[in-house]
Structure formats: structure tokens, C-alpha cells
Amino acid sequence: xxxxxxxxxxxxxxxxxxxxxxxxxxxxxxxxxxxxxxxxxxxxxxxxxxxxxxxxxxxxxxxxxxxxxxxxxxxxxxxxxxxxxxxxxxxxxxxxxxxxxxxxxxxxxxxxxxxxxxxxxxxxxxxxxxxxxxxxxxxxxxxxxxxxxxxxxxxxxxxxxxxxxxxxxxxxxxxxxxxxxxxxxxxxxxxxxxxxxxxxxxxxxxxxxxxxxxxxxxxxxxxxxxxxxxxxxxxxxxxxxxxxxxxxxxxxxxxxxxxxxxxxxxxxxxxxxxxxxxxxxxxxxxxxxxxxxxxxxxxxxxxxxxxxxxxxxx
Numbered sequence: 623x624x625x626x627x628x629x630x631x632x633x634x635x636x637x638x639x640x641x642x643x644x645x646x647x648x649x650x651x652x653x654x655x656x657x658x659x660x661x662x663x664x665x666x667x668x669x670x671x672x673x674x675x676x677x678x679x680x681x682x683x684x685x686x687x688x689x690x691x692x693x694x695x696x697x698x699x700x701x702x703x704x705x706x707x708x709x710x711x712x713x714x715x716x717x718x719x720x721x722x723x724x725x726x727x728x729x730x731x732x733x734x735x736x737x738x739x740x741x742x743x744x745x746x747x748x749x750x751x752x753x754x755x756x757x758x759x760x761x762x763x764x765x766x767x768x769x770x771x772x773x774x775x776x777x778x779x780x781x782x783x784x785x786x787x788x789x790x791x792x793x794x795x796x797x798x799x800x801x802x803x804x805x806x807x808x809x810x811x812x813x814x815x816x817x818x819x820x821x822x823x824x825x826x827x828x829x830x831x832x833x834x835x836x837x838x839x840x841x842x843x844x845x846x847x848x849x850x851x852x853x854x855x856x857x858x859x860x861x862x863x864x865x866x867x868x869x870x871x872x873x874x875x876x877x878x879x880x881x882x883x884x885x886x887x888x889x890x891x892x893x894x895x896x897x898x899x900x901x902x903x904x905x906x907x908x909x910x911x912x913x914x915x916x917x918x919x920x921x922x923x924x925x926x927x928x929x930x931x932x933x934x935x936x
Contacts, residue, residue, distance in 0.1 A: 632696045633843040634688045636662045641678040647848055648673045648804055648858060658837050662844035671857065674827050674849040682801045686757050686777070688845065694760035697737040705740040708794050711823050714870040715904035721790065721819060726750050729789030732813070734778050735796035739765025746771060753788070755781050778806065783813045790814075794823040798846045807862040817909040820864050826871050826901040827851050830892050840876055841899075852896060855903055864905035871898030 645652045646668040654666035657674055666677045697704070712718050726749040733742050736754030738761050746752045754773035756762040762775035774781040791810045797803050810820055825841035826832065828851030832839045841849065850858070856866050874888025876899070892898045 631840050631843060632693060633845050634692075636680065636844055639680040639684040641680045643678045644675075644801075646671060646673060647675050647801060648854070658842050660837050660842050660844070665842065665849065671854065672851075673854050673858075676844075676847045679801065679847055682777075685799065685801070685845075685847070689758040691760055693758050694738075694764065697758070697761050698764070701738050701740050704737065704794075705744070708741050708823070710872075711794070711870075711900075711902040712821070714872070715821065715868050715902050717790075717819075717821065717904070722748065725789050730787065731790045732783075732788040732792065734791065734793040734810075736765065736773060737761050739769045739771045739773055741792075741794075742771040742773075743769040753783075778809055785812050786815045788814050788818060790819045790821065792821040794821075795825075797822055798824050798841070798848055798850070801847055803848050803858060804861070807859055807864075811862045811864060811907060814907050816907055818907050820859060820905040820907070821902065822855065822859070822905075823900065823902045824850055824855065826897075826899060828853075828897065829871060829899045829901075830874055830888070830897045831876065831899045833897075850901075852901060855901065859903065859905045864907055867904045867906055869896070869901055869903045871896050871901040873899030 646654060649668060649671040651668060651670040653669045654675075654677065655669060656664065657667045658665040663676050664678070665674050667674050709718070712722075722745075726745075730751040730753065731742070731745050732753050732755070733739075734755045736742055736756050737758070739754055739756075742752040742754050742765070752771055754762070754765060754771060755778050756765065756773050756775060757777055759775045762773040765771055766773045791814050793806075793810075797806060800806050807820075814820060825846070827839075827841070827849040832841070836842075852869050852871070856869065860866060870893075872889065872893050874890070874892040875885040877885065879885070889898075
């Protein structure tokens with residue numbers, strides 16, 4: 623983190639990799655047009671589904687090799703700031719207090735891309751059963767040994783969890799790093815219980831900063847393979863079978879990118895209209911036929927949205 627409080631985005635320079643041209647990773651079509659050209663990467667927009675993706679790109683196996691010791695040190699240095707941002711995002715979409723209050727005593731929370739496990743540790747202290755997945759072995763081992771939380775060192779696929787296991791599946795700033803976001807979301811759908819929740823946080827290429835900065839946007843980096851806007855992320859999760867409950871965005875100006883007063887003004891402006899720099903999505907796997915959607919627990923998220931205003935805290 624810099625002296626002004628800004629967290630730099632972790633980014634590597636592609637090394638000895640063999641990138642190849644690929645079809646759209648979401649809809650599979652080969653019709654795309656140039657959007658952004660940055661050092662080490664070219665981004666195209668699919669003419670069919672409008673998803674933005676890196677093309678050509680390296681394989682997932684090659685990409686995973688980028689997350690070693692240097693990445694662990696970056697995560698460790700910034701873990702408190704990342705944890706604070708995750709907490710704010712979880713408040714935004716109603717995980718706190720509603721889902722947490724209702725499910726923590728008996729629910730199981732999966733965090734994919736859990737880094738050093740700080741979020742998992744805090745949720746375990748609140749009564750949740752927790753499980754993490756982290757591709758950076760150093761981060762996974764640190765979290766397991768230091769925080770005492772179970773973390774699988776590897777990918778979601780290699781963890782091979784049983785079907786319908788988790789109450790909540792959560793992935794913060796992960797899906798943009800994946801070559802197969804469709805398979806990833808389908809696997810999350812398989813392992814979440816009917817009526818369970820999906821929470822995804824990712825950069826918003828439809829946000830104000832991306833529109834104004836273009837190739838200078840902080841999330842236009844070689845480590846990001848797929849970039850979504852609100853409606854393309856919604857289409858992705860609903861194609862897998864989830865039902866979208868809420869999408870919120872935040873961030874009008876990155877910390878340190880301008881005067882503090884200007885950041886405060888832009889942060890307030892972008893949030894109500896949904897053009898913030900980062901977005902968080904809450905979706906739900908539909909309950910089984912004949913099952914009460916909220917299990918008779920006296921709470922419906924849609925009704926709560928009419929009653930509760932979440933503070934514009936970013």
C-alpha cells in the first residue's frame with residue numbers, strides 16, 4: 623500500500639508463456655473486435671455477448687504459475703485493507719446482517735481465492751463452518767497454519783467438493799483471472815445447496831473509471847483475462863441456473879488518483895447509478911420444487927430491500 627492509502631493492483635509481466643488466440647470464453651463465438659491494447663496483453667470485445675476478454679491469452683496452468691512468493695507477499699502486506707473492502711461489499715449486498723444472522727449457526731461458507739484466510743477466520747469466529755481455496759500455495763499454507771482455517775491449496779476443480787455442500791460460495795476479485803468463467807460458475811452452482819447464495823466481486827468495465835481511462839484503467843492489466851459489466855456478469859450466473867438478487871457498484875476515483883475531495887464527490891455520485899469501478903453480485907440457487915424459498919425463517923431479501931438503506935460508505 624502506498625503512503626496515501628492506495629492499494630496497487632498486483633500485476634505481472636507475462637514471461638515464458640505461449641499465448642494462443644481463443645474464442646469468447648463465455649459464449650464461444652469467434653467474432654470479436656479490438657478494444658484495448660496494453661503492455662503484455664490485448665483485450666477484445668465479443669460482438670455476440672459483449673464480454674471483454676484477453677486475446678490471445680495463456681493457458682490457465684501458465685497463468686496460475688504467476689501466483690507464487692511475490693503474490694503471497696503482496697497479499698500479506700495488504701490483507702487488512704482487502705478484508706475491510708470485502709466486509710463493506712458483504713454489507714452492501716445484505717450478507718451482513720441478514721444472511722449472516724440467519725445462517726451462521728448451521729451454514730458453511732466457501733471462499734474461493736481466499737488468500738491468507740482473514741475473512742474465513744472472522745466468519746469462523748461468528749459461528750460459520752468455513753472452507754477456503756487458494757491457488758497460491760504460500761498463501762494457503764500461511765492461512766491454514768497461522769489462522770487455523772482449512773484451505774485447499776489449488777484450484778476449485780482440484781478441490782473436488784461434494785455436490786450441494788455449501789450455504790454460501792464467495793469469490794472476491796477472482797473470476798477476472800480465469801480462462802473458463804462459465805465452468806467456474808457452473809461448478810459453484812453444483813456445490814451450493816438449493817436456496818444457497820453466490821457472491822462475486824469483480825472489476826466493472828462498464829464503470830466510470832474504465833470509460834474515462836481506457837487503456838490506463840487500473841484493472842486493464844495482463845493478469846485479468848475476462849472483464850465484465852453488470853449485465854454480462856448477470857447473464858453469466860443466470861445461464862448457470864442462479865437467480866440474481868442484487869448488484870451493487872462502488873468507486874468513483876481510485877485512492878491517490880486525485881484530490882480527496884474529488885474522490886469523495888465521485889464516490890457518492892457513481893454508487894446510486896451503478897457505474898462504480900468495482901461491482902459485487904448476490905445471486906441464489908433456486909430452492910427445490912415445493913420447498914419454501916426462505917425456509918420459513920421470517921425474512922425475504924426483496925422485502926428487506928424496501929426497508930433497509932445501506933450507507934454509501936466508499
